[in-house]
Amino acid sequence: MSEFTPAQLGLRIASLVQDHGKALVQFFDRHASNKSDVPDLVQDVYLKLTKADVPINFDHPGRYLLSVARSVLIDHHRRHKARYTHSHGELTDDVPDTGLSIERVLDGKAMAERMQAALLDLPERTRDVFALRTLRGLKMADVATAMQISLSTAEKHHSRALAYLAEQLVDFR
Structure with missing residues (x-):
């Protein structure tokens, strides 16, 4: 390997590129996907050398x-390739139909808002039983244990919550 001083190395590289610079430009001109990148690629060769x-x-x-x-x-x-510059597809006006109408989406949003309000109207213990059983998926016995209440009390609170929510959401059936 070489033991050039920086000045000698610079002269060596300049001589190498001067002697073969035209072939270097032709190589990049043939193989670069974007011709405007050729000067930058030649510069990168200088830097790499x-x-x-x-x-x-x-x-x-x-x-x-x-x-x-x-x-x-x-x-x-x-x-x-890492920047995904050539992997983007064409934008089209064809938007696939999701099967959801605007009315259905708005109804769903209204129902979610009404359900949230109804849950907040429930007494705290009833709301907690409902959340543990229905939203977290715990078994009723585990709900009773977690809340330190009897199984029958947990079942009553859950039944009340379901009945109240059904009454509040009756318009959405």
Whole structure:
């Protein structure tokens, strides 16, 4: 590997690119998906060469430069792929029908608001029994244990909650 000073390395890279710069531009012009990226890709080759250990003697300096250019091009494609720049589909006016009408959505929202208000109207213990049993899915015996009440009391509170909610939501049947 090389033991160049920064100045020698700069001259070596400049000489390499000057001798093979036209081939480098042609390579990127053929293989880059966006032709406006060619100058940036050439610049990336310069940068990559300044960070690499450039061999003192080249058997084929043009091949070495093109291998660096391939590496730069692969990195460029990976960056674009990671940003999803070419993976977006066309926007169309065709919106799939979800089967939900505006009226149905608004009715659902109104029902949810009415149910919330009805739950807040319930006595605290009745609301807690309902929440543990219906919303959390606990067994009635576990609800009774958690609330430190008898099983029959828990069942009565749950029945009251169901009856009150059914009465409050009767318009939504």
